Amino acid sequence: MKKFTVLSRDPAQTRELAARLGALLKPGDVVALKGELGSGKTEFVRGLAAGLAVPPEVPVASPSFVLVHEYPGRLTLMHLDLYRLEEITPEFLPNLEEYLFGDQVAAVEWAERLGDLLPPDFLEVHLSITGETEREITFQGFGARGRELLAALSGHLGECRP
Secondary structure, three states, X not given: OOEEEEEEOOHHHHHHHHHHHHHHOOOOOEEEEEOOOOOOHHHHHHHHHXXXXXXXXXXXXXXXXXXXXXXXXXXXXXXXXXXXXXXXXXXXXXXXXXXHHOOOEEEEEOHHHHHHHOOOOEEEEEEEXXXXXXXXXXXXXXXXXXXXXXXXXXXXXXXXXX
């Protein structure tokens, strides 16, 4: 299996799906989030945080203006939002390598802006708007760990369309 797609009917279902993924994540995992504005990338990260046991009183918000938020949980979650960056340079993200190759989990919104800087192993999550609250979410695994996560997640979900 190279990728699969699921339909989320609302933000709560998107968070639940992401929480299932979060429970599967291990140190060093990278989740590359793609999709237009308003497609649910930050909602997805909120679900990842829940699956990683980030305390519910810790607010998970888009780090658009600070670029990175760190959340404590079963594993530390580094939430990067690259929306404002046209070019990734060390001045803007001096710890980028540590975020992407460290012992924490990295969730990267607008991950396509990383280009070749993405590690070889990651799980891509593409969110598409299909209705007022509906989203089509496509998962694709890259590298051995990305494919392993893809297989594990597909085993935890009911309604998948290959």
